[in-house]
Amino acid sequence: xxxxxxxxxxxxxxxxxxxxxxxxxxxxxxxxxxxxxxxxxxxxxxxxxxxxxxxxxxxxxxxxxxxxxxxxxxxxxxxxxxxxxxxxxxxxxxxxxxxxxxxxxxxxxxxxxxxxxxxxxxxxxxxxxxxxxxxxxxxxxxxxxxxxxxxxxxxxxxxxxxxxxxxxxxxxxxxxxxxxxxxxxxxxxxxxxxxxxxxxxxxxxxxxxxxxxxxxxxxxxxxxxxxxxxxxxxxxxxxxxxxxxxxxxxxxxxxxxxxx
Amino acid sequence: xxxxxxxxxxxxxxxxxxxxxxxxxxxxxxxxxxxxxxxxxxxxxxxxxxxxxxxxxxxxxxxxxxxxxxxxxxxxxxxxxxxxxxxxxxxxxxxxxxxxxxxxxxxxxxxxxxxxxxxxxxxxxxxxxxxxxxxxxxxxxxxxxxxxxxxxxxxxxxxxxxxxxxxxxxxxxxxxxxxxxxxxxxxxxxxxxxxxxxxxxxxxxxxxxxxxxxxxxxxxxxxxxxxxxxxxxxxxxxxxxxxxxxxxxxxxxxxxxxxxxxxxxxxxxxxxxxxxxxxxxxxxxxxxxxxxxxxxxxxxxxxxxxxxxxxxxxxxxxxxxxxxxxxxxxxxxxxxxxxxxxxxxxxxxxxxxxxxxxxxxxxxxxxxxxxxxxxxxxxxxxxxxx
Ligand SMILES: Cc1cc2nc3c(=O)[nH]c(=O)nc-3n(C[C@H](O)[C@H](O)[C@H](O)COP(=O)(O)OP(=O)(O)OC[C@H]3O[C@@H](n4cnc5c(N)ncnc54)[C@H](O)[C@@H]3O)c2cc1C
Numbered sequence: 001x002x003x004x005x006x007x008x009x010x011x012x013x014x015x016x017x018x019x020x021x022x023x024x025x026x027x028x029x030x031x032x033x034x035x036x037x038x039x040x041x042x043x044x045x046x047x048x049x050x051x052x053x054x055x056x057x058x059x060x061x062x063x064x065x066x067x068x069x070x071x072x073x074x075x076x077x078x079x080x081x082x083x084x085x086x087x088x089x090x091x092x093x094x095x096x097x098x099x100x101x102x103x104x105x106x107x108x109x110x111x112x113x114x115x116x117x118x119x120x121x122x123x124x125x126x127x128x129x130x131x132x133x134x135x136x137x138x139x140x141x142x143x144x145x146x147x148x149x150x151x152x153x154x155x156x157x158x159x160x161x162x163x164x165x166x167x168x169x170x171x172x173x174x175x176x177x178x179x180x181x182x183x184x185x186x187x188x189x190x191x192x193x194x195x196x197x198x199x200x201x202x203x204x205x206x207x208x209x210x211x212x213x214x215x216x217x218x219x220x221x222x223x224x225x226x227x228x229x230x231x232x233x234x235x236x237x238x239x240x241x242x243x244x245x246x247x248x249x250x251x252x253x254x255x256x257x258x259x260x
Numbered sequence: 261x262x263x264x265x266x267x268x269x270x271x272x273x274x275x276x277x278x279x280x281x282x283x284x285x286x287x288x289x290x291x292x293x294x295x296x297x298x299x300x301x302x303x304x305x306x307x308x309x310x311x312x313x314x315x316x317x318x319x320x321x322x323x324x325x326x327x328x329x330x331x332x333x334x335x336x337x338x339x340x341x342x343x344x345x346x347x348x349x350x351x352x353x354x355x356x357x358x359x360x361x362x363x364x365x366x367x368x369x370x371x372x373x374x375x376x377x378x379x380x381x382x383x384x385x386x387x388x389x390x391x392x393x394x395x396x397x398x399x400x401x402x403x404x405x406x407x408x409x410x411x412x413x414x415x416x417x418x419x420x421x422x423x424x425x426x427x428x429x430x431x432x433x434x435x436x437x438x439x440x441x442x443x444x445x446x447x448x449x450x451x452x453x454x455x456x457x458x459x460x461x462x463x464x465x466x467x468x469x470x471x472x473x474x475x476x477x478x479x480x481x482x483x484x485x486x487x488x489x490x491x492x493x494x495x496x497x498x499x500x501x502x503x504x505x506x507x508x509x510x511x512x513x514x515x516x517x518x519x520x521x522x523x524x525x526x527x528x529x530x531x532x533x534x535x536x537x538x539x540x541x542x543x544x545x546x547x548x549x550x551x552x553x554x555x556x557x558x559x560x561x562x563x564x565x566x567x568x569x570x571x572x573x574x575x576x577x578x579x580x581x582x583x584x585x586x587x588x589x590x591x592x593x594x595x596x597x598x599x600x601x602x603x604x605x606x607x608x609x610x611x612x613x614x615x616x617x618x619x620x621x622x623x624x625x626x627x628x629x630x631x632x633x634x635x636x637x638x639x640x641x642x643x644x645x646x
Contacts, residue, residue, distance in 0.1 A: 075275065186282065187275045189309040189322055196268055 001054035001149065002111045003045040005078070006101055006132065007038035009062050009069035010122045018229040034069045037117025039076075039184035040177050044147065045115050046077050047182065052149060055079040057108065061089055061100050067200055074195035075187035081198065082108070086205040091217035094123075098131030100215055103208040105136060113154070114174040118143055126176070133174035140174045141167055145181045263559055269328060276332050279308050280339035288340040289608060295464040297421040301343045306376025310336070311350060315358055315374040319366050326500075330507045330562035334555070337511025341615050344511055345466045346379070348504035349417035353380025353426045356442060356497045360485040369424055369444055381422035382501075383413035383471045384494055391628050393428075393494055394437040398473060400429040405480050407431065407443065409473040412455065417622075419469030420454045423447045426497070427471065428490045440490030444482040451476030462615040499572050501623045502580035503565060506558035509580075509587035509619040510551060516587075516612040517547045520594035523607075527599075540597060547590045554583035574636035581629035584619035591616040 011030045019026050034042075045056040057080040058073040060066050070081035084104050092100065105114065114133070119126035126142070133140035145164070146157035149171070158165040159178050187195075205215055213219060237253075239246045254260045265273070283304055284291075291298050305311065313329040315321020322328075329351075337344030354373040357365060372378040389395050398411025409429050416425075425445040432439030445452055455470025485493055521544055524535035534540050561579040564572040591613040595602035602609045620626050 186279045186304075186308060188307060189272055189275065189313070189324075192271055192275045193268065193322075196271065 001048055001052045001113060003048060003054060003056045004105060004108065004111050004114045005038070005041050005045045005056060005058045005073070006105075006114060006116050006129070007042065007058055007060050007069060007073060008035045008117075008120045008128075009033070009060060009066040010035045010120055013121050018227075020229070032065065032068060034072055035117055035120045035122075037119060037121070037177065037179055039117075040179055040181050041115040041117045042073050042076055042078060043182045043184040044144075044175075044177050045113075046185070048113070048147065048149060049079075054112070057082065059084060059101065059104055059108075061085070061092070061097060061104070064202070070200050071195055072187070074198050074200075075192045076185055077188075077191050081200045083200055083202045084204075084208065085202050086215075088205040088210070088212050088215045091220060092215065093220035093222035094125050094127035094131055095221060096215055096217075096219035098128050098135055099219060100205075100208070100210055101128070101132050102135030103210045104203060105132070107203070107208050112171045113149070114138075114172070116174065116176045118176045118178050129174060129176040136174070138173050139169045140176075141169055142176045144175045144177045147175060147177075263327070263563070265331075269331075272324075272328065273331055273335065276308070276310070276335050279304070280335050284336065284340040284343055288342070291340055291342045292463075292465055292611065297418075297467055298340075298342050298346065298465055299421075301340065302346060302376065302379065305336075305343065305347065309375075310347065311354070311376035312374025315354065315370065319358070320371040320374040326503070326562045326565040327559065330503060330559055333504060333507040334511040334514070334558075337508040338515045339511075341508070341512055341515075341612075342463060342465045344508050345463055345618075346418060346421075348501070348508050349382070349466075350380050350422075351504055352382035352417075352497055352501050353422065353424055355500045356382070356426050356484055356493050357424075357444065359496060360442070360489070360493055361444075362481075364481065365444060365484070373424060378423040379418055379421050380424045380426070381416050381418035382497065383416045383419075383425055383427040385415050386412060387414055391625060393498075394440070394491060396428050396430050396440055396490075398427070398429040399433065400431040400441055400443065400478070402431065402480065407478045407480060407483070409443070409445070409451070409476040409478055411473050413471040413473075415458060415468045415622075416471050417466060417468055419471060420457065420467050425471065426484065426493075427473075428494050429473075430490075431487050435488065437491050438488050440494070441487045442484035442490045442493040443478050444484055445471075445476070445478055449476055449478060452478075461617060462611065463618065495573075498623055499576045500565065502576040502629075503558065503561045505619050505623050506554070506561060506576070506579040506583040509583035509616070510555045510558050512612060512615060512619070513547075513551050513554065513583070513587040513590040516591040516594035516609055516616075517544075517551055519607070519609055519612075520544070520547065520590075520597040523601075524597050534597070543593045543597065547593055550586040551590060554579070554586045557582055571636075574633055577624070577629040577632040577636075580619075580623065581626045581633070584616075585626065587619050588613075588616040 009032050012033045015030050017026045049056050056078045058078045059082045061084040064085055067083055074081050116129035130140050141156045143158045144156045145159040148155045152171050155168050239249055309322055312321030313324045314326050317323040336347050357370045373380045384393055386397055400407040400409050427443045427445045430439045431441040451474050453472045455472045458468045524540050527534045557579040561576040564575050594609045595613050598607055598609050601607055
């Protein structure tokens with residue numbers, strides 16, 4: 001199987017703060033990581049290739065530093081990696097990003113499956129995967145928790161809010177995966193050493209024959225009006241101690257608030 | 261001597277550290293408490309390619325250095341002492357096959373050990389044979405194309421879990437020590453049984469079992485090196501084993517230190533953090549200093565191994581005795597810093613203190629290490645006088 005995994009480098013959100021004065025993300029000194037859901041996508045690709053043979057190619061659109069995310073993906077065991085990077089891509093929204101990635105994949109040629117994480121940790125839009133499928137004109141299945149490939153078909157189990165759904169689709173198609181699908185592997189020593197030796201080519205807008213009016217800010221109808229930290233809800237009150245005592249106090253409070 | 265790590269080495273250690281932080285460390289307590297061989301950790305360590313670090317690539321290893329093995333061993337022991345102990349004991353079996361094995365033996369036995377597909381163990385100690393390793397009583401008698409082994413080994417780390425054993429027996433008791441011979445024995449060979457698993461002061465999840473040989477049939481081609489070379493094999497593997505003990509001791513000491521320091525920074529008495537008391541600070545300073553010195557000595561031993569230094573036996577013995585004694589002192593201090601809380605099982609430091617004792621006793625007690633060191637340094641002194 002020829003599998004393409006599309007990933008994004010994101011700031012490690014567990015270490016991101018919002019500047020209380022300017023209300024913007026403080027990115028200085030925050031380490032960059034592979035978007036966690038994309039690690040599940042890579043793991044999914046690696047497992048499918050282990051089962052069916054083939055190779056996993058990882059792509060990302062981003063600044064030159066996004067190389068590191070690709071290196072990390074190679075260290076997990078991916079076979080090839082391509083960075084798509086050009087000043088023309090700066091300021092891309094999800095529409096421009098999915099267009100750019102689609103152009104990249106067209107240049108890559110034949111493929112059976114494209115896998116993405118269900119959404120990016122920083123933007124949380126969940127739009128790039130589906131957008132990419134639309135640009136390529138292939139079927140898409142989102143929120144996959146399990147994929148079974150048989151010949152030119154895939155059976156995909158989707159994790160929905162209150163149920164599972166199993167759908168069948170023809171290949172090639174695009175699938176976005178949820179975190180519950182698998183446990184992303186750690187980089188083994190062999191793969192770290194292999195990744196060090198791998199060249200990661202950088203493709204520009206010209207390389208992927210992108211129409212610049214559809215890239216970056218030019219191609220992005222979305223405007224970010226404001227980024228702000230939501231008001232924190234005040235912490236609830238915690239009642240502790242002897243059960244009977246706590247229940248009595250709870251009832252009293254509820255009565256006072258006229259809930260009961 | 262140059263410990264400057266290359267960019268590649270640092271990347272490898274970082275990958276191992278991520279694995280330690282994400283997988284081993286969070287369940288170290290559970291791994292210890294379970295009292296079962298940590299198969300899950302071992303499988304993941306194998307997937308990480310950790311077992312065969314210094315083994316050549318053609319035998320499934322990584323072709324890296326003993327220094328790399330030493331750094332990784334310390335990382336593992338720091339994250340999970342149980343996994344670190346399995347890792348170190350595995351080498352006692354793998355190393356002699358790597359150093360003395362024939363091509364066929366390496367293909368057959370070294371490769372699955374290097375990939376971690378199989379676990380290894382080494383049997384030298386017997387009920388009446390401890391420090392005096394040359395006096396092994398287990399006998400091996402050549403009958404046709406097979407040796408028949410008779411005797412009992414005790415305290416064998418990884419016993420039962422391991423599928424490959426390097427066993428020292430005497431094939432020619434009249435020749436005394438020169439009759440000693442090393443064999444590769446497979447689990448399941450006729451006449452070879454795993455006996456009881458000991459209850460211990462620490463490391464309940466690391467097995468220490470008897471190996472029982474009753475006319476155990478070991479093919480002649482499983483002799484390691486050749487008949488009569490067993491003592492040499494044992495001494496060589498113990499040099500490596502001592503490096504393994506030293507890095508384990510440093511890893512554990514560092515963990516106890518980390519816990520002690522962390523506690524001193526949050527615990528308050530007399531209106532201040534206990535880390536502000538000079539008496540505590542001096543203990544922290546001593547711990548930091550001794551761990552640093554121990555780590556340098558352990559890495560020097562690894563460096564000696566990498567560079568074929570004639571000082572290896574001396575430095576490995578120094579590293580083993582020094583780091584194990586540092587480890588015991590540091591763990592003791594880490595308990596002290598925790599006060600009475602350190603005696604309570606909610607904190608891991610009491611376990612570290614129990615575990616630390618191991619490093620002083622096995623693979624040659626501190627007394628035996630001092631014998632080795634004295635012998636070596638006196639030899640040097642005498643040769644200089646001539
Ligand atoms: C947890 C654990 C794991 C082990 N794993 C293995 C293993 O995997 N494989 C294996 O073969 N063995 C293993 N051993 C055995 C271990 O190596 C021996 O216990 C150790 O070498 C000491 O031998 P002994 O217990 O018989 O002590 P003894 O030799 O009886 O020593 C008793 C005391 O006498 C002292 N002493 C002895 N001789 C001298 C001397 N010449 N000069 C001064 N003092 C001396 C010792 O230092 C010690 O203080 C393990 C032991 C333990 C506890």
